Amino acid sequence: MKKILIATTALVATAGVASADVSLSGDARMGVIYDGSDLNFTSRTRAQITLSGESDGGLSFGGSFDMHNAGDASSGLSGSAFVSGEFGKISMGDVDGAAKAAVGQVDGVGLTGLDDLNEVVYVNGGTDVDGDASDDTIYPNPAALYEFTTGAFSFYAGAGDPAGKSEAESVLTTGGPTSGNITTTTLSADETYSVGAKWAANGFSIGLGFETVQAALTVSDTLGTFVPTAVQGTISQIIIGASAEFGDFTIKGIYGDISTSKSLGGGGDQWAISGTYAMDALSVTAFYSDISIGIGSAEAYGLGAAYDLGGGLSVKGGVVNDRGGDTIADFGVSMSF
């Protein structure tokens, strides 16, 4: 993830002249993954683009995106751009909500992340709820995030794209009241706001966030059995997280309380905890997470280890008991460039 390219402008710039750079970084991995029933190969090769500049007046500005998301980044649905100065930092694009920016996630395990089951759900800012490696939440992009740091404190405020361009999640379910019917449930976001604050010093940190979405739930079907209905309501979360380092050992914990309007179904709560022991090139991580939203409690836990071979190469592996009770595992080499 380091900057790896030299800008011509930087090399030939006379002192005091602002310059703008484009740099590339990359990552790759290869190994095997056991998905609960089959053993498969897994590999990937990626690159990231980082743009950075500084105005004559000392404002920093830039952006970044993944090369495989270049199409979405060109329309603000992936990647992000920012301007920062003494006033703080404003980012726009596929940015986190303020609650996630302040609280984050506990540590995960494995070569591939193993469905990232260590992660809690954020109402704003792209979380993978059902562990299928694709974001499920309905935060409309381009979203905006403001960050301000003073001493040990950081403050965050976020908003999804105002009404008119909100993204929506569609769920297709075959069957339904009439045989052959296809029912579509669409959850769309209207107004989305979030705030957060974080304190970090001496190896300890505490983060607190609040986030809310004005959501609409619409049900329709192909056979017209349902009268299309739209249920309006609010989904909100108060979430708190903390981390502490004790020598080579780091512990992290997060608790979130989600409340929804009655019309959208009940809320729930979620928590996750991780412990990571790191000494020299070796690190070992364990996590436990429990998400109880609407449809009952679902817990997951996992254990993983990584060994750093230097130069960007490391060996990683993990084993996780997922929310359906299956054991999934992976092992391989991870590379960063």
Next chain:
Amino acid sequence: MKKILIATTALVATAGVASADVSLSGDARMGVIYDGSDLNFTSRTRAQITLSGESDGGLSFGGSFDMHNAGDASSGLSGSAFVSGEFGKISMGDVDGAAKAAVGQVDGVGLTGLDDLNEVVYVNGGTDVDGDASDDTIYPNPAALYEFTTGAFSFYAGAGDPAGKSEAESVLTTGGPTSGNITTTTLSADETYSVGAKWAANGFSIGLGFETVQAALTVSDTLGTFVPTAVQGTISQIIIGASAEFGDFTIKGIYGDISTSKSLGGGGDQWAISGTYAMDALSVTAFYSDISIGIGSAEAYGLGAAYDLGGGLSVKGGVVNDRGGDTIADFGVSMSF
């Protein structure tokens, strides 16, 4: 848009050895846009690839494409490649027609271009006619453009891909003669040619272009109400443009006369004018455009300003009265790397 990477081959090259480079540039923006009814965030982050080389005999060659169009560029539908020498320059790919290369466009306004309503229509070479930010013309790619410059004069000749791979525009219209019917109108290009010339010196320029397309208009519908029909004909344009600098003030004007075969509907004319005042870091632009093709006259006008903060960062904003009479506006920061 500067070259920002150093080629190894250049650094280690011994004198006289030709070298080939790959360089990256980037751009980004973030702000707000009012589309006539709603205020939305707008952001994007992009990168461009520039390839350049020189043969032992002194021929320059290269190419360029946007990273988010890498797929289309790999098949000649986006980006372009070129070879240039004393004979001139030959480009192929998603290149402009000769008329557009000679005459160009008047200045536009805003952070996002605000639907580029300052632009006139070119029959060859990708113009956005209806302001929906997607090209509507039917120039078949890969197209070719030849340019030759001697003194103050430049000459251009262009051709779309010969018969067999022409692109087509499809317009879906619900309704039609029978309720529930979907009518598809397809305009496809057959042979496309264009020529142009430009004179530029001492802050003044005059450009002249002629372009023509052998087109076929096909109408069909889902219910089979229509007998599918194909109308053959020609669409041509003579277009002239001029620009003049008076100190800090630049004025540009373009007039185009479009003639079509009777069978393809009537032709029309179009004109656009812009004035830009630039002093130090500030520039202010106003434009007026009137496109009268077939379905009546549609005028648009706008005003915008940009302030350059140095290093590639600028603040931009604009307000435009679009062809439907709505007022659209945007404001934000624009970045180049």
Next chain:
Amino acid sequence: MKKILIATTALVATAGVASADVSLSGDARMGVIYDGSDLNFTSRTRAQITLSGESDGGLSFGGSFDMHNAGDASSGLSGSAFVSGEFGKISMGDVDGAAKAAVGQVDGVGLTGLDDLNEVVYVNGGTDVDGDASDDTIYPNPAALYEFTTGAFSFYAGAGDPAGKSEAESVLTTGGPTSGNITTTTLSADETYSVGAKWAANGFSIGLGFETVQAALTVSDTLGTFVPTAVQGTISQIIIGASAEFGDFTIKGIYGDISTSKSLGGGGDQWAISGTYAMDALSVTAFYSDISIGIGSAEAYGLGAAYDLGGGLSVKGGVVNDRGGDTIADFGVSMSF
């Protein structure tokens, strides 16, 4: 195809510190192609990303992918990653099977490859059987390839992704037993293995490979005329190739014997030969190929020439008699950066 970017880490690295680089290369071409009935323009502009690093212990690792395949590369379906050391080299992603790695292909002709009709079919590892420039074989990615070289000998072993993620080829055929019916034939891979060996020294080389696929052939149709059937079986190939340099002349030949389970239809054999004469900047290539698999023998032959203008620019052209008896040809400039 050279590395063209300098890594910051390399420039500032102190001796002995391992570093990781991201480099870009590019290629482009433009010209004309005659497809047997029409003359068309052809052009493309591309870039490749190469990742490379070295661990503290001296292991080399890296990866590469085409920019226009960045999406597939991020999920292991295109590009590849590798680790190499004294134990050999392990690659994963869209890698060749071991037979192809050992035996390769004879030389082809033309600016565009002219459908690569010089190429023989490999059961494992992406070959374009029907010359439509898209891979037809059913090797499931990410696949893995192991290579080990000692002296003049190289050994290869390969495997497609184990069961669960295999790719499949679908062939749609209109008509069929009932008018308006659409029959789909799907050939899917189950277990795929390959081994190969190569000896190369003093301008001579011999390669030998064996590859096998456990395949299933499924036929279904839209009108339900067929009872969907799945035929299991094996497709295997023994293939041998050799090359020899005689001064400025290089000759290459390949012979492959494909055997299939009776239930999957008969096997067949294939051979290809090429001769290339290269002197100074000029090279002339001729090839002949004959693929006799199942549906009868189909031969192709072609002649082409390339002239290197230095710096990465060359002029290329070719003419080929394809397997349907048509004559196809192309001519233009090829560029590498």
